[in-house]
Amino acid sequence: MPNFHTKEFSEPNYPSTYGKSNFKFVAVSKRGERLVMCSTQDSDMLLKIHKNKNGFLIKGDKITRPSQVAILQQALKDFRDLTNTKTTNSNIESKKERSLKISPYLKSMEYFANEFRTTKEILVEVGFGSGRHLLYQAKKNPNKLVIGLEIHKPSIEQVLKQCELQNIENILVVDYDARTFLEFLQSNSVEKIFVHFPVPWDKKPHRRVISERFIDESKRALKVGGTLELRTDSDNYFEYSFGEFINQQKVELHINKNSDLEVSSKYEDRWKRQEKDIYDITMTNHENSEPIENIGRLKFDKKIDFAKLSSRFEETTLRGDDFFAHIEEIFTINKEEGLIRVSFGASQRNEHSYIYIKKDEVVYMPDNVLATKDNEKAHELIKEYIWNM
Template sequence: MPHILFEKNDLIKVPSLKNNIEFDFIAKSYNFTQKERKTEYRIAVKNQNKEFMLSLKPKDENFMIKADKVTRISPVALIKGALNAYVELNNAKVLFSNTNNLIVKEDTVHEYLKDINYFVNDFKTTKEIQIEIGFGSGRHLLHQAKTNPDIQFIGLEIHYPSIEQLLKQLELQNITNVLVVNYDARLFMEFIESNKVGKIFVHFPVPWDKKPHRRIYSDEFVNEALRVLKIGGTLELRTDSRKYFDFSTEVLTKLPKGRITIDINKDLAVSSKYEDRWKKQGKNIYDVTLESWNEDEKIDLNVDFSFEFKIDFSKILTSIPTKSIIEKNYFIHVEELYIIENMENSGLIKITMGNFDRPVTKYLLVKDGFISYYQGNPLPTSSNINAHKKLKEILSK
């Protein structure tokens, strides 16, 4: 990543403007624990209407400035411009810089690859939705999409080479009814409307025999699946793992209502190369299908992530918890505190919070005692909502 090493000198004065890049404030780290820490700074920047921060920290007897990991944005050219503008404003003696000769490969924009925020804010369709979780090579998803052109398919995958392979095939085969997202399926379901989905495919998930808590199937996942499924919709598991089969049927048979169908070695119209190999080896293939019988209430994703009160930041510096707060379905950990210089009752609180499997790290920006999430609110997952409520409780004391 781009960075600049320069001789240590005074910080720039803020607010400042250089090359149409705004420098809003500088926040100095505050040691709120007993551990020894070096002083660091976060510099708030606005470049082409995008807000982010730069990280300034000692490097031997010098300073190094680079992008703050939490607020890093794209394209990288915006970061490089901000770094160069800072050292120009600072009249710094540069010892090393890769901001001018660093060649950064620009992200390719794929029409059917969507960010999770798209599903939270913009996704709308009148079509039936079908979802495949962990599509792997994409053979099953491509077959379903070609066979059912009037259905909107969503493919979830966390293995990026598989995503790239599928996107290439969508283009080559001119398939237009598939959206792809790189996100944890256990959380993704929370952003889909109730009673909207016809089928959810979970084919050959990782068994996680040694770490069963990482399995996609759980009471919470199945309940979310039932919420999004319309009446008659199905959640379909296909696995070669007897342990996963036993585990999933145990989860499903705890449900108060629904129909469960079990098949062994059922032939499908399309199979993966691994499935073909397992069949040749004589392994059994298990199918477990859950049919939804209920219509669920609609959910509202318009969550209020505001803080309706004003705080005394000086008290927060000495009273905020230094240990993680761990609840059943979420956690909160205060990572760092920063004091905004030359601004009364103002600072930054760096927190990691939310779901244990996909936590989010954010800055709480405190200006004159009023709190907001820097760079916008967290995603409205149930774990983030609960963590936010707990944060309000902590900060309002």
């Protein structure tokens, strides 16, 4: 990921504008962690200034990092030049300026929550990686819409470039956890969901994509006759998943071993060279489901006194039945303004975010924290905590 190292660094005045970026403020934690709020090409993000024994490391903060690496590179270049910093090591020289524009193929969750409508057949691929199968499906089915979900930013970047180079018009790429994404799709609207070679997570099974809840949600989103296709090289994952699929009602299951698909992904090529077995579980849905309501955004409906909160702040984990909120760290911008870093959600998956607090404004940052069922419950815990401080 883009970053630069420097022996010496001096903080600029805020706000400052340089090149394509606007640097709004610096927020400092009690432990001395420094975050700079930056807006580049309409993308808001935080840059992290990390002091170490050799000087400083400046990079994008993980939580607010934009999906397109080129935008973060530009922000770091502008910050380096604004502060006249001499780098000792850096990887931020972006070669292609044109990829700086927000790709029309990349869609936010906000878009799916509020705007997404289509009359086309929908195919969904979870964790598309190098994108070989995703691009293949899009080209094979020009009249269908192919939605690709991925959380690995370099893979997203690579596929966005391919969509542009190959002039593909029927792909939407989403940088979001697939386990939550399906909640946004209308019931009985999807023809196929592909989950090819998901990470087996043998040591952390709670991180697996396939779970009872994911299968429930897939079944709701699938048309009658629609399919969820799992393909894996892991005996363990196959057995585990089969145990989850077999509990479903009103579905049909098909198991295959070592069958070839029309296109083989990079992972698949590797497993085939190693002569590993490959398993498919295909679930066909036979049930009509109730329609769902649109999902909104989490909101704070009261003001917060930042000075009071800051003087009493302590790191805390709050727990509900199967959800939690971890209030991690507080950052001060000035007496009346600051950030709180939080993680929250279901025990199995969680959101990482900041809460930006100003006199009459309290919002999550980045602003894509959506009111999914788990998030809503955890948000109630957070509100109660900060209002009772």
